[in-house]
Amino acid sequence: MSEYILEMRGITKTFPGVKALDNVNFSVRKGEIHCLVGENGAGKSTLMKVLSGIHEYGTYEGDIVLDGEVMKFHTIRASEKAGIAIINQELALIPELSVAENIFFGREILKNGFMDWNETNARAAKYLDMVRLNVNPQLPIRELRVGSQQLVEIAKALSKDARLLILDEPTSSLNEEDSANLLNLLRELKKKGVTIVMISHRLKEVVEIADSVTVLRDGATVCSMDQANVTEQKLISNMVGRELGTIYPTRSASHKIGDVRLEVKNWSVTDTKLERQILKDINLNVRKGEIVGLAGLMGAGRTEFALSLFGNTPGYKLNSGTIELDGEKVRFRSPRDAIKKGVAYATEDRKKNGLVLIQDVKFNITFADLNRIIDFGIINGSKEIVEADQMKTDINIKTPSILQLARNLSGGNQQKTVLAKWIFARPNVLILDEPTRGIDVGAKHEIYTLMNKMVEEGMSIIMISSELLEIIGMSDRIYVMHEGMITGELSAEEATEEAIMRLATNTEEN
Amino acid sequence: MQEKNRNAVLTGISKVAKNYAMYIALGVIFIVFQILSGGLFLTAYNFTNLVNQTGYIAVLAVGMTLVLIICQIDLSVGFLTGFLGACTARLLLLGVPIPLTILIVVLFGASLGLLQGFIIGKIGVPAFVTTLAGEFAFRGLLTLITQDIGTINVTNKTFKGISQGFLPALFTIKIGGTEFHGLSLIIGILAVAAVVFLNLRKRKEMKKYNLETGSVPVMIIRILFFSGLIMALVILLASFQGISWTVVIVAVITAAYHFVLNKTKIGRHIYGMGGNVEAAKLSGVNIRKVLIGVFVSMGAMAALSGVMITSRMGCAQPTTGTGYELDAIASCYIGGVSTSGGVGRVINSVVGSFVIMSLINGLNLIGVGISYQYLIKGIIFVVAVAIDVRGRGRKALG
Structure with missing residues (x-):
């Protein structure tokens, strides 16, 4: 038997018009923690969907080899049966059911054709113990914090005898303490022989925990490294480093940027469902005729910022903050109100x-x-x-x-x-959230040209984007967000992929 | 190029088949009952009766179309109609003049709609629950308002004329021993002229802006079809007592709603909200206001329906309105309102109510018992929606 529990060989996956994965090779050794990193849209999630059978066999090229055997998954069930368990960023638990019911959902423990509650709860307790979660198995999921819910997901995976546990951004919605606990748990599971693949944007924790790392970029494998070689710097330089093409049109030389049009001060917001502060003390402004880029990784809070600003606030509570429009204090009670006052938001989805x-x-x-x-x-x-x-x-x-x-x-x-x-x-101010996601280069170019035309006519644009090159290519100024805070502001001249990525991952320069 | 033309014709035909499925069904129902009833179904007398019978459900279906388009439901309109009908009878009994009575009842219906809309839109109780509660409450109110005298009789001839009367003939034309109602024929001819004019104008406009217009034969077939339908209907009615006031009321209401839905901001907001409530919200639609407005309109339509049913029966009874809400909802779905919202036309819902009432009328005529009527109605309803859902790729579970 080979030293690899999983080898994905030459995986190519095409969506209409887009090559999401191009000849990706991804190998995981038995009993290691393997991290998968890359920019948004690099293909990490697509790769994991291929592995778990969501993109079923036949819709991609290449081979999935598990323990030396080529697998042909048509459903998630099939990949689970083979011992692969995926825990998505969006947890798949049912809030109203108990912890035990969730763990055995779809595989209910029966006695004479009826639910065997004693056995269900007892077994659930055993798995909860394995993930060091001390809760009553009969407690409904909704009463647990997100961190604990994550642990229930892992317990569920373990109860399926998963040999290969895949976690997509497991710490993105957790606080420091819960994150640290989770990482410790992963180390323990590793000792028990579970192989773990973790997708993460938090490079610090990648360096801390990974035995090896694979970096994806634009749907292709850039490199795989062993723990000894991994540094945050190295990761960043591998994640970025594309050529700045000619797809970013230049603006007319006579274009002038005017006065401050929209100014947001001390913007802090709590998500009432997660009971967590999602935006902390955000200060930013945009001038007349200016494109301001808002960079950051997934989950940095950029969309939340836009939505809370735009007045679409169910589930958000504004703790503090003011908006000034052309020097005048305003409040947007609803999207309708914001539009009336000349602020519009084009959604990411x-x-x-x-x-x-x-x-x-x-x-x-x-x-x-x-x-x-x-x-x-x-x-x-x-x-x-x-x-x-x-x-x-x-x-x-x-x-x-x-x-x-x-x-x-x-x-x-x-x-x-x-x-x-x-x-x-x-509108006077247009917030564009991921304006070019999932569209081809030609269409992108047209959209950029259009954006330039709009600012030349005096509009102000705030562009939220996860594509670093797009941010650099289009913005007059760039704010970078990390975990609900603005970690830096860069002028067009200062902006490099590495500088942004450092701010977006909150990494010190060294 | 030829290939392209052929494809255009093919898609044209399949589109026509889909859009006209309801009329085809109506045709089948007519033929089947005409045969089974030994020719009684399509007599002028029965047809007039059928048209008048459809009126109060058609009006409800118009209001319900909007409710369903914005992905809500109103289960309360059955007994709301019954209750408001009884209110009408009570007011008339007290000697309140007819126009004032109608005004009061319609305003009362609208305010009950406002109340339900408020509970759904502002407080956030789902429409299904709110209007189910409304159904209970209105049933109680109906019983209360009728309990001292049971059936409230209305003797006023003018009032009865609303649903039992006909347009004045002005003159008659005698063809082959049958006298035809003159004004009805004129209205029929005007309606046909309107169909031709609107079709041609739309085509001209589309041409002007270089938009796809569909082939000429398809348009001609469409014009001939609707003109034929209108003329057949009008001639049949004219050979008896002519066009009834019920037809006038339904036509005016339908035209008004059609106009609002297609030509005004509120109409756009209704379709937009039904198609994608999030997008509508982010585009500045006040979704609460739209929802409340739609329920107010539903309440007003229930009031009108109540007036019509009381006029038709000449009385208000403690059980009037039972099951109307289901007939109205079924009419809309048969008329192609999407079960997932965002799509629907009031005109088609009215035709849908005509399909349902034809079924009921026909079954009555051939002496099928009420139990079988419900059974058959249920089966036809689910089959109709199944065809619609499959045809448009809108399956319940994706």
Whole structure:
């Protein structure tokens, strides 16, 4: 038998228009803790989805070899049966069921065809003991803190006799103490012979715990290192280091940046569901005609910042903070209020909360500012067609007609439709959340050109992006966030991938 | 190019088949009952009766369409209709003039809708629960308001005319021994002219802006189909007593709602909210206000339906309204309102209510017992939605 418990050989996975994984090799030794790192969108999650059978056999190229045997998983169940357990960032527990019920969910322990509660609770207690979680197995999950819920997930995985435990960003929603506990637990499990793969953005903890590290970048393996060689610096330089291409259009030389338009001070927010402060004392501003980049890794709190600013606050509690718009103090009570005052937010998830997919392109473009096509209270159909068609041409939305349903467009064109909607509404400040996620290079270039045009016309843009090059290529100024705080502000000249990544991972320069 | 044309024709045909499925079903129902009833179903008398019978459900279906589009439900409209119908009868009994009575009842219905909308939108009790509670409460109120005299009779002829009367003929035309109601024929011809005009205008507009227009034959078939349908309906009605006031009321309400849904901001907000509530919120839609508004409109429609049923029966009874909410919901789904919200047209819901009432009328005519009627209604309903859901790829579990 080989020293590797898992070898993924030459994995290539293509989505329509995008190569998410390109000939990735990923090997994990028996009984080690192997960390997988990379920028957002580097392909880590896709790789794990291939491994767990979510992207089933046949939809990718390459081989998954587990203990020397080629595996062909068609479902998650199949990969679980082979001893692979994945714990996702979003926990998959059912809040209303008890800890024990969750652990054995789908594999209920029966006696004569009925639930055997004594056995269920007793066995659950055994696994809880293994993860050092001291709670009553009959307690509903919702009464546990996130850190403890994470441990229940691990207990559940152990109860399935997992040989290979995969954790996707397990510490991202935990506080320091819970994180430290979790890492200790992983070390213990390793001693008991469980092999662990951990995806993490916290490089410090990667250096601390990993026996080996694999770095992914743009869907390809960059390198694998052993513990002895791993430093945060090395990780960062491997995660970044792409060429700054020509896809970032230059702005006209005469373009001038004006006065401060939006100023946010001491912005602190608590997530009432997680009972955790998610934003701490954020100060930032954006000027007229300026693109400000908001960089950071997943979970740094950028989207939460945008949503709380925009007035969409169910689940968030504002602890402190003020907004000044053109020097005047304002408060946004609802997204509607914010839009009225000239601040708009284009969401990161265009399908979930950006577009009305079952309506046509024209409907979506005019949706945020219907007053522009209304005469005397009645929608002027001709005006709507003319305006929407003009937008379609300006922005180059590739669709046979503006009567096409939004759901029939490609990702890039859907994104352009979202942008069209906001350009149509003519806000003064536009917050763009991951404006180019999941779209091809050509469409990206068009969106960048459009952004430049918008600021040249005097709009202010706050661009949230996880793509470092995009942030560097487009921003006049960059704020970097890490765990709910702004860890630094960089001018366009100071901005390098390494500088941003250092701030985003909160790593000291050495 | 030829390939492209053929594809266009094919998709055109499948689109037509999908859009006209309801009319095809209606045609099948008509033919089956015409045969089974030995020709009684499509007589002028029965057809007039059927149309008038549909009125109060059609009005409810119009209001319900909006409720379902924004992914909510209203289970209370059955007894709300019954209760408001009884209120109408009571007011008339007290000698309140008819227009004032109708105004009071409609405002009362709207405010009960406002109350339910407030409980759902502001307090956050799910619509299913709120309106189920409403159904209980309105049933109680209906019993209360009728308990001293049981059935409240309305004798006022003018009031009864709302649902039993017909437009004045003005003149009659005699063809082959049958006298045709003149005004009805004129209205029918005007309606056909309107169909032709609107279709041509839309086409011209689309052409003007270089938008896809669909093929000419498809448009001609569409115009012929609807014109034929309208004329058949009108001629059948005209050969008896002409167009009833019920038809006028339903037509006006449907046209008004169609206009609001398609030509105003609130209509856009309703469709947008139903299609993606998060996107609507982030686009600045006040979703609470829209929801409350939709329930207010539903309450007003229930009031109108109550007025119509009281007028039709000439009385209010303690059981009036039983099951109307289900007929209204079924009408909407048969009319193609999406079970997941965001899609639906009031005109189609009205035709949907006509399908349901044809079924009930036909089954009554051939003497099928009430138990079998419910059974058959249930089966037809689920089959209709199943066809719709499969056809549009909107399965319940994805």
